Amino acid sequence: MHGVFVDANESLAVIFERLEKSGDPKVRINRNPDITPDQYPKLLDGAAIAIVDHTALPTEVAKKCTGLKHVVFLGTGARSYMNPEELDELGIAVHLIKGYGDTAVAECAIALMWEAARGIARMDREMRAGNWLREDAMQLTGKTLGLIGFGGIAAEVARIASGSGMRVIAWNRSPKKHPKVEFVDLDELLTESDVVSIHLLLNDETRGLVSRACIEAMKPGMILVNTARGAIVDEAAMIDALKSGQIRHAGLDVFNVEPLPADHPLTKLPNVTLSAHSAFRTPEASENLIGAAWAHCRRIAKGSK
Known part of the structure; x- marks a missing residue:
């Protein structure tokens, strides 16, 4: 063989x-x-x-x-x-x-969350173009992080976020318990979270799970992080929410189409941080x-x- x-x-x-x-x-x-x-x-x-x-x-x-x-x-x-x-x-x-890259992916999710809160990548781009951009950031200490799906990666995200002073809540399709994590239903997670981070496998049940209705139910001005799979989120609804400000900023490592086309609508939005499906690398x-x-x-x- x-x-x-x-x-x-x-x-x-x-x-x-x-x-x-x-x-x-x-x-x-x-x-x-x-x-x-x-x-x-x-x-x-x-x-x-x-x-x-x-x-x-x-x-x-x-x-x-x-x-x-x-x-x-x-x-x-x-x-x-x-x-x-x-x-x-x-x-x-x-x-x-x-399980091979749980810590690596978790650290990327945390990095995308912090970048989304501070807007460092956008300031960097603007300063290179000669613009002195200064905007108010989101302070994450004391804020609520909601984890959609809870496996090895989410557990690592919870560990890091808890250590930085965030409240961590989670929703999982099957019952779970984990230290310093409060498990809630999905509706409560959407309305309570200042940051939502997605940690689900893609299958027939999870495809499109974060729907337009879910996004509309989220706290206005929240941060969305996705290091799982792009198809879990209704992409068109996410783009609309980014344009309206319902989503303050999205940190995305995964997309419906990869590599992401240069003319994709996400590349035109200033309140999105993009990484090339590299969280595990x-x-x-x-x-x-x-x-x-x-x-x-x-x-x-x-x-x-």
């Missing part, structure tokens, strides 16, 4: 090579992160395992990948790139990696990620014997 890392950037490729052990299944690394889905059949060339960072794998393309039995997806958001149920019907199992998280990918490959190879 052998595999192919189909879309490795150089930093992940180097870690992948370094973590290889004697006796590991043979995995060829394609050092090109910008492949297109139609390249899968040729790249895999009969391989049983595909390690995928971010390249979409449509079901129709997967049907052409003779020999493919396992997809090791580098993260938890595989549904943004493929349909696991349809692949399963083809005999292709999709393996996810959880730290050396520590990458090390955890690739270590877990190798663990999947070893387990798969062992089970195939």
Whole structure:
């Protein structure tokens, strides 16, 4: 049994090579992160395992990948790139990696929250253009942070925010308990929170969950942070709320279309801070990620014997 890392950037490729052990299944690394889905059949060339960072794998393309039995997806958001149920019907199992970047993503969410509160990125842009922009910021100490969804990342966000003097409340689809976090229903979270940060997986139940009605129910002048998946939020409603001031500022690491087109409406709004789906990209998280990918490959190879 052998595999192919189909879309490795150089930093992940180097870690992948370094973590290889004697006796590991043979995995060829394609050092090109910008492949297109139609390249899968040729790249895999009969391989049983595909390690995928971010390249979409449509079901129709997967049907052409003779020999493919396992997809090791580098993260938890595989549904943004493929349909696991349809692949399963083809005999292709999709393996996810959880928890590898909880701290990295949480720190990014906190950074976006603080930037949204202070407006530093906008001041930087204006000063480079020769404008001395000064506006009142939002002081976050004593404010309420509402977490929509509560897993490992949200727990890390809660830890950091609590330590900075914020009240933390959360809503989760299943009951949870966590120190220094008050769990409330979604309606209460929307009306009570000065900052709302989203921490849900994308699936049929969460797609569009933060709807226009939800956004209209939020506290006027609040901050919205999304490091989860863009499709969880009604994008058109969010843009309208940013224009009206219902949302003071949005800090976004994820989008409906990625890469975000240069002419996208979000790029034209001054009260949005954009980052390129990079919340999880730290050396520590990458090390955890690739270590877990190798663990999947070893387990798969062992089970195939």
